Amino acid sequence: MSLRDALIYDARGQVLRELAAQGFDDWQFHRAATPAEAVALHERGGCRVGIAVFDQALDPIPDPLARLVAEAEVEWVALASPEALMHPVLGPFIVHTFHDYHTLPLDPPRLRVTLGHAHGKAERRHQMRDASLRSSGRFGMTGRSPAMQRLYRQLDKVVGADAPVLLSGESGTGKELVARAIHDYSARADGPFVAMNCAAIPASLIQSELFGHEKGAFTGALQRKIGNIEASDRGVLFLDEIGDLSLELQANLLRFLQEMNVVRLGATRHVDVDTRVVAATHVDLHSAVAHEQFRADLFYRLDVVHLHLPPLRERVEDIALLAHTIFDKYATQHPTPVRGFSDEAVQAMEAHLWPGNVRELINRVRHAMIMSEHRLILPEDLGLAAPVDTPPVMTLQRARTHLDRDMIERSLRQNHCNVSQSARQLGISRVTLYRLMNRLNINP
Known part of the structure; x- marks a missing residue:
């Protein structure tokens, strides 16, 4: 007879002794007397079911226990005294967070059925999650749509070619995620990954941030600073929003790409740097070159390999998968009584045009997880209108x-x-x- 493992948080141990006396021979119970012990047992893995015993009111609820019970990997059953269920803090926590609850004293036949159902549900969830992980995407990204499959095929070629890459796409499509994939899956994975947003740094500081400076190079330069280019030696330098660089800095960056060395501000010595440059932009650099807002020679240096990241509205097939991935990630970080998405919410997300792309989706899902008062997220929790005979988005x-x-x-x-x-x-x-x-x- 195969044993099923269950984690039991039982401070006094009385309920565990009763379970042993009632002949639960097909279960192996792993007792934790404190929330910290329960967390340690959970981290060892193997338990699909958890039992939490509240034989008296508990206020406040220990944060480790609250986080543990909110974990999506384990189905939790509460065994609670009438006093605990009526408590204004503990009662709602049990009702909203647990798979099921039983009022003490122990009812062995009913508990046996509940534990069996909880174990089966947890096993099915793991099977579904494993299947999803096997087919949900590649390179640390999520997506099964034709647009993402095309991007994966391109990345298969790009990661092995040590050449500059230019990423284009709307804001929020995940350009830094792709840049990290190019680093993590290439021969430079053991080297540094240095990211710099060219639009977020004041123009007066970009020169120093890129190339570094010596002590005393300018007012306020109290010590030597290694620039981001030099810091990325033997790794990858990611320059986000490259289109916002001034023409003067574009000339300096071009010189670096031609000679692969830098001179810190206030110095004369050239420092050789071996780095792979990945640049990103949400603007049309072809148009910027035509309007003399971006140097053509720098553009061709950067645009050796060009990858375009599809907006979310062109990968509607991925929206539900992305939403569930985001939900699972944050559900393990923050306790929430919410258990997933309603069908109406999924339809509303697939009908939305997502001007902010994946970044907007993350924002809306996290907001709904925090603010929703329902067990399943509804369209209004996401700030979206419920679709009324809405035709599918034409990809x-x-x-x-x-x-x-x-x-x-x-x-x-x-x-x-x-x-x-x-x-x-x-x-x-x-x-x-x-x-x-x-x-x-x-x-x-």
Whole structure:
């Protein structure tokens, strides 16, 4: 008989002794007498079910215990005295956070059924999570959409090529996440990753931040400072919002990329630097070059490899997966009675255009987790209107599918369902047409 493990927080140990006397032989209980011991037992892993005994009122609730019970990995059952259930702090905590609760004294048959159901639910959640992790994405990113699959294929080639990379895409699409992936999955992974937002640093300080300075180089330079370029030696330098650099600094950066050495402000000695530059921008650098706002020679130095990050509205298939990933991440950090998303919330998220992209999604999900008064997040918790007969967002992939189906069906009608004539009319082979008809579920 295989034993099922359960963590039991039982300060006095009385309930554990009763369980042993009642013949729960198919369970192995691991007792913790304090919240700290419960956390330590949980970190060892293996328990899918937790039991918390509240045989008297507990106020305040110890923070380690509150965080532990909020963990999504374990299904918790409370065994509570009537006094504990009526307590203004402990009672709501039990009702909103636990999988189930039983009023003491112990009811062994009912508890056996509850523990079995909790264990089965936890096992199913782990199976679902493992399957999701295996197929949810790559390079530390989340997404299964065609747009993300294309990005993964590009990254497969980019991480092994030690050349400058230019990332473009709207604000909030995850450009720094991609830059970190280029670092973490490349031969430079053991070197530093230095990130610098060119738009967030005052113009008077950028020169020093990039190239460093010597003591006394200017008023306030009280000691030598290593610049970000030099600090990224043998690693990756990520320059976010590169389009905001002044033309003067663009010239200095170009000189570095040509010679791969820097001169600190106030110094004369050249310092060789071996770094890979990854730059990012949300503006159109082609247009900036045409309007003489960005140097063409620097653009071509940076644009050796160009990756465009798709906005969230072009990867609608990933929205629910991203939302659940964000929820799981923050649910382990902050106790919350919320257990997930309602179907209406998922539909509202998929209908929203997300001008702030993934950054906006993270913000809305975290807000809903904190402020929602429901067990499942609703559209209004996210600050979104519930969709009313809202048509699905037309992605490029869906548009192509609709166009393919329309053209094939029209050709088949014109040619009286003659597949050979339709294939010639469409300019494709008969085998290709049959394959498309099968994929689009078109019956001639």
